[in-house]
Amino acid sequence: MSDGLRGAFIHGRPALVAYVMAGYPDRAGSLDALRALVDGGADLIELGVPYADPLADGPVIREAADVARSANPGGFGLAETIDLAAEFLAEMGEGAPPLALMTYLNPLMRMGLPRVAEAIRSAGIGGVIVPDLPPDMAPMWLTVSSGIDTVFLAAPTSTPERLSKVGEMSRGFVYCVSTTGVTGERTELPNELATLVGRVKASTTLPVAVGFGVSTPEQAAIVARSADGVVVGSALVRRQHDAGELRALCRELADAVHGVV
Amino acid sequence: MSKMFPRLDEVYTGPDENGFFGPYGGRFVPETVMPALLELTAAFEDASDDPSFQEDLSDLWVDYVGRPTPLYQARRLAEAVGLGTVFLKREDLCHTGAHKINNTLGQCLLAKRMGKKRVIAETGAGQHGVATATTAALMGLECAVFMGVEDIRRQSLNVYKMKLLGAQVIPVDEGSGTLADAVTAALRHWVERVEDTFYVLGSAVGPHPYPVMVRDFQSVIGLETIDQLQGRGIEKVDAVVACVGGGSNAIGTFYPFVLAADLFGSPELVGAEAAGKGIDTDQTGASMTLGTPGVMHGFYSYLLQDDAGNPLEAYSISAGLDYPGIGPEHAFLKDEGKVSYEPVTDDEALEAFDLLCRTEGIIPAIESSHALALLPRLAKRLGPDATVVVTLSGRGDKDIDIVREAGLGSE
Numbered sequence: 001m002s003d004g005l006r007g008a009f010i011h012g013r014p015a016l017v018a019y020v021m022a023g024y025p026d027r028a029g030s031l032d033a034l035r036a037l038v039d040g041g042a043d044l045i046e047l048g049v050p051y052a053d054p055l056a057d058g059p060v061i062r063e064a065a066d067v068a069r070s071a072n073p074g075g076f077g078l079a080e081t082i083d084l085a086a087e088f089l090a091e092m093g094e095g096a097p098p099l100a101l102m103t104y105l106n107p108l109m110r111m112g113l114p115r116v117a118e119a120i121r122s123a124g125i126g127g128v129i130v131p132d133l134p135p136d137m138a139p140m141w142l143t144v145s146s147g148i149d150t151v152f153l154a155a156p157t158s159t160p161e162r163l164s165k166v167g168e169m170s171r172g173f174v175y176c177v178s179t180t181g182v183t184g185e186r187t188e189l190p191n192e193l194a195t196l197v198g199r200v201k202a203s204t205t206l207p208v209a210v211g212f213g214v215s216t217p218e219q220a221a222i223v224a225r226s227a228d229g230v231v232v233g234s235a236l237v238r239r240q241h242d243a244g245e246l247r248a249l250c251r252e253l254a255d256a257v258h259g260v261v
Numbered sequence: 262m263s264k265m266f267p268r269l270d271e272v273y274t275g276p277d278e279n280g281f282f283g284p285y286g287g288r289f290v291p292e293t294v295m296p297a298l299l300e301l302t303a304a305f306e307d308a309s310d311d312p313s314f315q316e317d318l319s320d321l322w323v324d325y326v327g328r329p330t331p332l333y334q335a336r337r338l339a340e341a342v343g344l345g346t347v348f349l350k351r352e353d354l355c356h357t358g359a360h361k362i363n364n365t366l367g368q369c370l371l372a373k374r375m376g377k378k379r380v381i382a383e384t385g386a387g388q389h390g391v392a393t394a395t396t397a398a399l400m401g402l403e404c405a406v407f408m409g410v411e412d413i414r415r416q417s418l419n420v421y422k423m424k425l426l427g428a429q430v431i432p433v434d435e436g437s438g439t440l441a442d443a444v445t446a447a448l449r450h451w452v453e454r455v456e457d458t459f460y461v462l463g464s465a466v467g468p469h470p471y472p473v474m475v476r477d478f479q480s481v482i483g484l485e486t487i488d489q490l491q492g493r494g495i496e497k498v499d500a501v502v503a504c505v506g507g508g509s510n511a512i513g514t515f516y517p518f519v520l521a522a523d524l525f526g527s528p529e530l531v532g533a534e535a536a537g538k539g540i541d542t543d544q545t546g547a548s549m550t551l552g553t554p555g556v557m558h559g560f561y562s563y564l565l566q567d568d569a570g571n572p573l574e575a576y577s578i579s580a581g582l583d584y585p586g587i588g589p590e591h592a593f594l595k596d597e598g599k600v601s602y603e604p605v606t607d608d609e610a611l612e613a614f615d616l617l618c619r620t621e622g623i624i625p626a627i628e629s630s631h632a633l634a635l636l637p638r639l640a641k642r643l644g645p646d647a648t649v650v651v652t653l654s655g656r657g658d659k660d661i662d663i664v665r666e667a668g669l670g671s672e
Contacts, residue, residue, distance in 0.1 A: 051570075051571060052436075052571035053441075053571070053572050055290070055291065055448055055558075056449075069571070106556045106557065106566070106572070107570035109561075110566065110568070110569065111570070136279060137279070137287055137288060153292040153293075154292065157292075157293050157295075157297065162296060166292065182452065
């Protein structure tokens, strides 16, 4: 069983949070991808659940979700993702990094919140990130999800009151969204990012990981100067069809975040 | 405006401060737009309490839209369908040809009040897009409208109108290229540009406060109807009918009747939803008949979805009703038994379209034709002396290519 997501942030250095899409390019390929992230030095794995209407995601993750849903016979959704994670975590045993599901709310609702919480716990999954579940709407989930770290998102638009709420209600870490907009690679980081990270850190006792728009080792190294963790998604998903390429990029990112280079 | 009505909890509970009508509604959106929704909620409540805001809106409704719209007694239609009396609430006579402008004027006035200089909108049939583009031109706001590529193809007239009115039309080439995809694209864009952009949502859907805001701005339809029926000395109405996609003209029609349930002998309220090719096919938009509760576009309501919780692609001949969800207040009214919802197929809607053209000389929108298609059914149920009110939500100029393709008017 997992010790929760916070275990990724106790190594005395910034953590790399690496995102891949479950079921992409197919189930076996995504299992290889998870192994590649471990080999590549990821401290925390964020496993995306394929969904038809991913409101917060950019084109790369959207396309991967579409492929995952259509390439696997019978589709690929939350149940299949939990099953995949369970297999991966069992295979890794003690060596497994903490793993969080990134899923939209409706697949959870459709499966039934108590049932999905039980499935997540028994799979050994440490936490969930639900981008369309702000803290205000979360009580219905939090009352049934004890033992699961629910990570809330802080945004550049969040008011001080809302940052406090996010900081208090999050478990594991706080996910700081670097910029307004959807996930995806961007050529430049926002100028005021360090200030934002400072505001979020001041609102919580938890580690703060920054995501959205971070894609290169250079960007990751800059973000790691102010944040406790760096989330990279689209850039990794773009290499997910080839475990070798994926491992190589993950290693470069991990080295940059860990301050090795 | 809310304040014009009796206290809501005298009739039913909702929405609460998070926008829930019973279990339905809410604000299921990324944190990035939560502050904007809270700010919008406060601004809307403030405007609702401000008589000068209501006066400004009311003046525009009268002088610019041409309100009140007529309540027209359609005698030849009544005879053809076997009913005693049929009244048509003529929203098709609104400036821009549909009820959508009632709401865009309200929301754009609010945008100006909040100091926003840029508005965006989604559109299906193009009526809400045209209404938003029109209002933006009137008020000097920059305007961009998201529209699915399939809808751009089947509603080319409205696309051109929006461009004439100075709006930018942004094609959405995802999913089935229809209304649901346009809403998603508009929401995504809003997440990115939330600081300088006001999202003018056209239907009674989306995160709180949109469903309530759209309802309040559209309730002028039902309020006028009640007033006009009373003005004619009508004491008994058997049914009030409107078409439902997301449900803006329907909630605007029904809500005042729900609040005044003791008037006119408590008519039954009936929503006509799009069955598409039939509720036994997978080409349908009948979310009330076939859907189950779920979250899409920031709210919890009946939804066409698969076993994994993915929203399904809806289908209807009508771009305005081609949506896999429905406004949360409708879901609540259905569960409470205050409104019933019946599916109407493409073919039934086309037949009703044809009938209204030939009996009354009125070319209805294909959306509104779904409501008209319930009349023969109601005649069977309520008998030949019954009185029925239908909200004719829009006019059919935009649908000429679609009905021609379907073979109407070929003789």
